[in-house]
Every structure is written in structure tokens, then in C-alpha cells.
């Protein structure tokens with residue numbers, strides 16, 4: 001059994017590593033070397049990364065790739081993507097090129113409202129609580145003036161605060177349900193600061209409210225926190241073209257392809273087992289851009305999947321139709337993103353990613369991210385309904401297998417060429433390497 005330790009966070013970085021290597025790696029120097037191999041020689045940059053979180057011992061690299069040729073609302077973009085999965089950037093680039101020759105992607109932000117809640121317990125007369133809430137509501141806003149001042153100057157702030165009765169679910173449970181406009185900020189700190197102030201003012205005012213009984217005066221605030229479910233922070237992206245233009249491959253009939261594609265989307269609309277994988281493919285594109293631009297991919301993931309379940313059944317985030325010979329494929333997803341604050345002004349690669357995207361507003365970034373998700377889904381469904389997914393996947397995965405076998409550059413060149421015309425499965429690649437090495 002490994003030892004526990006107290007005061008770990010207070011140790012220096014090298015002492016932390018010494019402890020980890022002694023406790024978990026039997027003092028093996030290889031482990032120490034791997035950890036140190038990822039340190040950056042630029043000490044300032046390393047310190048920046050060390051200070052992002054507690055107990056940093058090294059950096060964790062992900063490839064930062066670029067998918068060019070994304071024509072979005074008439075403007076060309078090269079989209080930055082941070083992701084480890086071999087085929088994602090290649091698939092996005094292919095889909096981008098394909099649609100850039102067919103009018104590109106159209107995207108629009110449908111709404112930008114974010115939500116936060118103060119959850120509290122009140123055991124008493126709801127009518128009296130409601131009257132108290134109406135009286136105190138202007139004071140709740142007033143008390144947050146110092147927090148909201150700058151946001152209001154820019155046109156954002158608190159949109160509304162409602163009192164919600166949740167006693168059908170839990171006895172005595174109520175909420176202050178607040179809506180916010182946070183403009184180019186993701187808004188988590190802004191929203192949480194407002195909510196904590198609402199809670200404080202609400203509690204304090206209740207203590208002095210004469211119409212409450214002594215028991216009612218003691219409002220029990222459970223917690224104050226934003227919601228990552230943002231169904232009213234919504235973006236839509238679509239592509240469309242005449243069905244006849246849907247494929248350049250003479251071996252594929254465009255009508256057949258379009259119908260099969262639409263059936264594949266329908267299956268994801270009605271069948272949760274398929275919908276989860278379908279949406280996972282969308283999130284390959286979404287998360288990669290969210291991560292590259294320094295946004296919170298866990299928040300996005302949680303919110304998107306909740307949205308996919310809003311009808312009570314988990315379903316596809318994308319939809320497709322053919323009308324009057326025109327194929328249309330679209331996505332609608334909630335995305336709470338920021339292009340100011342957080343990592344955006346701190347992390348040099350995040351800054352570079354945003355510069356590459358021409359310093360987008362949060363609304364523009366929502367459109368770009370939704371497009372990346374749609375493109376990814378198009379590429380996946382096109383492969384799935386034609387060649388199957390493994391052909392493209394294994395081509396991209398080939399390099400991983402070659403690296404596992406420490407193939408030389410010369411071996412790589414020969415085998416990459418060989419697998420242009422042969423089916424690449426794991427065993428076929430291993431066999432080919434072995435043959436080459438005889």
C-alpha cells in the first residue's frame with residue numbers, strides 16, 4: 001500500500017516529483033526523466049503553466065492542429081484544433097474543403113442567455129415568500145452594482161431574477177433563478193459572484209422582514225452556482241446543396257448517398273445507442289476547437305448532452321432533409337463560450353488560436369465551433385454510409401502503429417505508400433513491418 005502524505009502542495013516541484021517517483025515508481029529514474037522531458041526550457045512559460053493548477057509536476061501535450069478552408073458566412077477560416085484522435089483534423093479539413101466548393105457553412109446565433117441559481121430552503125407560506133421576493137428584487141440587483149458595472153457598460157448584465165417554487169420535487173425547496181447576458185465572457189465568475197451576492201442580500205433582508213415568522217426569517221441557502229445547461233445560449237449551423245452535387249465520386253449515386261445519409265441521421269434521432277456515438281463524433285470537432293481556444297470543454301460537454309436529452313430521450317444534435325432536390329444538413333447546439341477572460345489572455349497558444357480566428361467575438365466563436373461539429377459529423381456519416389469508418393481511421397492510425405514499433409523514417413515512407421492501396425488493419429500493419437524487417 002502506498003503512503004499518504006500531508007502538506008504535498010507545499011513541497012517544491014522537485015520534491016513533489018521525488019516523492020511521487022519514490023512512492024509509486026520504486027525510485028526508477030525513467031519515470032523522473034519522462035516527467036522532466038515535458039518541462040519547457042522557457043522558464044517564464046513553464047512557470048505560467050505551473051501556476052495554472054495546484055501540484056503541477058509537468059506539462060501534458062496534445063497536438064495542436066489546423067483545419068483550413070472553412071468558409072463560414074462568406075469568410076474563410078483555418079480552425080485550430082487541440083485533439084489526440086488521429087483522424088479528426090483530417091476529417092474536418094476534408095469536409096471543410098468539400099463544403100467550401102458548395103457555398104460554405106451558414107451559421108447564426110439564436111440566443112445568448114445564461115442561467116444561474118440560488119438554491120434555498122424555506123418552510124413557510126409561499127405567498128408571503130413571493131411578496132418578500134418582489135420587495136427585495138430591486139435590492140438584489142442594487143447590491144450587485146459593483147460587480148455588474150463594467151458588464152452593463154458593455155451592454156450585458158443581469159436580465160432577470162425569478163422566484164421558482166420547486167416544492168413538488170423537494171419539500172421546502174425554492175430557487176432564485178437568474179438570467180444573464182455576459183457578452184464575450186463565458187461569464188462563470190461574473191454569474192457566480194452575482195449569485196453569491198443575491199444569496200447574501202436575500203438572507204440578510206429576510207432576517208428584517210416583519211411579515212415573516214421567526215422560523216421563516218431563517219432562509220437556508222444551500223448553494224449559489226451558474227448552470228452549465230444553457231438551452232437559451234444556442235447556435236445553428238447548416239450546409240446545403242443540390243442533391244446532384246453531393247458527390248464527386250462517379251461510383252456513388254448522389255440520390256442514394258443522400259437518402260442513406262438522411263437515414264443515418266434519422267437512426268441517431270430515434271435510437272439513443274446510436275445517438276451517443278453520433279454526438280460523440282460531433283464533439284470530436286466541438287471539443288477540439290473549444291480546447292484550442294481555451295474554453296471549458298467539460299461545461300460544453302455537460303450542456304450539450306443535457307440539450308440532446310431535452311425531450312426526455314437522448315437524440316441527435318444534427319438533422320438532415322431533402323426538399324425540392326436540395327439537401328440540407330444542420331446542427332443546433334447550446335454553447336457558452338468566451339473570447340475574453342479566463343485562459344484567453346493568459347495562455348500563449350490560446351491567444352494564437354484566437355488571433356488565427358481573427359479575434360472572434362463569443363458569438364462568432366459559437367458559430368465556428370458549431371460548424372466544426374457539423375463538419376465532423378458530415379465526415380463521419382459520409383464514411384460510415386459509404387466506405388465504412390475503418391478505412392480512413394486506420395489510414396490515420398497507421399502512424400500511431402508505426403511509432404509504436406519505432407519505425408524509421410524510411411520504413412514509414414515505404415509502409416505509408418504500401419497502405420495507400422492495401423487495407424490497413426492493426427495485424428496487417430504489424431505483418432508488413434515484420435516483413436520489411438526480415
Ligand code: MEV
Pocket residue numbers: 085277278279280281282284380381384389
Ligand atoms: C469516432 O471518434 C467518432 C465516430 O464513431 C462518430 C460516428 O460514429 O458518427 C466515427
